[in-house]
Amino acid sequence: MRSRGWADLYGWKIERADATPLPRQIYAQIRSAILSGALSAGSRLPSSRDLAARLGTARASVIAGYEQLVAEGYAEARPGSGTFVCADLANLICRAPLAGPRRKPRPLRPPARDFSDFERAAPAPEERPFTTGRTLVDARTVAAWRKLTHLAVRSLGADDLGYTDPCGLAGLRQSLCDYLRAARAVRCEPRQVVITAGTQQGIELAIRVLLTTGDEVWVEDPGYPLTHAQLTLAGVRPRPVPVDEHGLDVDAGLQAAPRARAAFLTPSHQFPTGVPLSMARRLALLAWAREHDAFVVEDDYTSEFCYCGPPLASLQGLDQDGRVIYVGTLNKALFPGLRLGYAVVPEPLLPAFANARYLMDRQPPTLYQTVAAEFLRRGHFAAHIRRMRQLYREQRDALVDILTNRASERLTVVAPDQGMHLVAYFRDAVSDVEVESGALRAGIVVRAISRFYRGTAPRSGLMLGFSGFPRQRIIPAAARLAALVTGGIGGKRSL
Numbered sequence: 001m002r003s004r005g006w007a008d009l010y011g012w013k014i015e016r017a018d019a020t021p022l023p024r025q026i027y028a029q030i031r032s033a034i035l036s037g038a039l040s041a042g043s044r045l046p047s048s049r050d051l052a053a054r055l056g057t058a059r060a061s062v063i064a065g066y067e068q069l070v071a072e073g074y075a076e077a078r079p080g081s082g083t084f085v086c087a088d089l090a091n092l093i094c095r096a097p098l099a100g101p102r103r104k105p106r107p108l109r110p111p112a113r114d115f116s117d118f119e120r121a122a123p124a125p126e127e128r129p130f131t132t133g134r135t136l137v138d139a140r141t142v143a144a145w146r147k148l149t150h151l152a153v154r155s156l157g158a159d160d161l162g163y164t165d166p167c168g169l170a171g172l173r174q175s176l177c178d179y180l181r182a183a184r185a186v187r188c189e190p191r192q193v194v195i196t197a198g199t200q201q202g203i204e205l206a207i208r209v210l211l212t213t214g215d216e217v218w219v220e221d222p223g224y225p226l227t228h229a230q231l232t233l234a235g236v237r238p239r240p241v242p243v244d245e246h247g248l249d250v251d252a253g254l255q256a257a258p259r260a261r262a263a264f265l266t267p268s269h270q271f272p273t274g275v276p277l278s279m280a281r282r283l284a285l286l287a288w289a290r291e292h293d294a295f296v297v298e299d300d301y302t303s304e305f306c307y308c309g310p311p312l313a314s315l316q317g318l319d320q321d322g323r324v325i326y327v328g329t330l331n332k333a334l335f336p337g338l339r340l341g342y343a344v345v346p347e348p349l350l351p352a353f354a355n356a357r358y359l360m361d362r363q364p365p366t367l368y369q370t371v372a373a374e375f376l377r378r379g380h381f382a383a384h385i386r387r388m389r390q391l392y393r394e395q396r397d398a399l400v401d402i403l404t405n406r407a408s409e410r411l412t413v414v415a416p417d418q419g420m421h422l423v424a425y426f427r428d429a430v431s432d433v434e435v436e437s438g439a440l441r442a443g444i445v446v447r448a449i450s451r452f453y454r455g456t457a458p459r460s461g462l463m464l465g466f467s468g469f470p471r472q473r474i475i476p477a478a479a480r481l482a483a484l485v486t487g488g489i490g491g492k493r494s495l
């Protein structure tokens, strides 16, 4: 819907001391607002009655000013609707140049320069297979969400419109606590659950609360690039620790950075490889944290979607010493635009997290917390997860089948037990980055996994998101990808 413009909020005024007649002042003011671009083409001007009341003039003065604008083609009168800035002025209006001579901007200093250098993935206008991080939301979830949103809006009271607890609404914290105890074996009380805008904000809070400039931390190699960027931009030194088939190699971490203050990892479904952290490594990691007074930030970003029986319980559930900050999200379980997640925080750190949350953005939004709390409490969340597990499993299987049947000479495809993406590894030494750009030219989105490595020799492979696309889109896209890969995209075959 087209905006009606902002003329009602414009700072209209007249100069009584000025000898210029009032209709002329009104005309000149509107004309200059139009020419400077302050009022855009098509904007509705205030009614003559309103503007006269605001300026304390006779209505006739406003009408005379408007008539002059209409006569000169700046405005048009639409009977029954009002007076509007002419729509066909759009190309003539030029914004006033900034006052003073143009100066060459000074180069930015850190951290502004570092933030500005960070390469953010642009949201794709049209999402295509196999974009990662996408989810599907079916009609039942949409209907429940709509109903609960209406209900929440209708029942919002004065208390709900003001500031509330920075850690979130009690109802949502209780529901999440129940869910996390049952589904993820997280050990927590509702007061330990801090509502966030998602995993990323949970990680940012942990960085702010636990670390200072120059601290060393362990990160997975390969690993999630945004956590790495968040750490670096906070002045922290991430030390990449290799990941093997058992997950993060704790011994290697001890050798590389024994004095690290924290470890950031994805133990249930390592990003991007998908390997779970073995029990021996979990215990070794917790022992390291205990002995070195360090913390572990467990990013459990996608454990809802497990396809082969119950997933491994959380690392936090094994922790006896309050060393693990568990961060999770509803943005993957439901949809990324929701921006709701949670951190489960050890008791002694709670006041620090609550205050950091407060200073960062005061509190989570009340309305969507209310809706999400009811969505969980009434069982819609559990039902949604069950349905999506089934759907995503079928999508995963379709992708695996096609790539295995048609491209196994070049790709090794492992069907992950959980998560929303899989990795197809190249059997030969191929530049996955070249394949990434070649595939994009053919309309297929893949992510080269070599991009996620920091120090360890990179493997060549493609990260493919399967959760966000129905089978009827996965099947032709997978067939096209298989054809591209077997057709020699990304370099010559060396096998």
Ligand SMILES: Cc1ncc(COP(=O)(O)O)c(C=O)c1O
Pocket: 133, 197, 198, 199, 200, 201, 224, 266, 271, 299, 301, 328, 329, 330, 331, 332, 336, 341
């Ligand atoms: C490993 C990992 N952690 C965190 C996030 C961010 O999650 P959220 O959208 O809840 O901030 C993502 C998103 O893709 C992710 O892949």
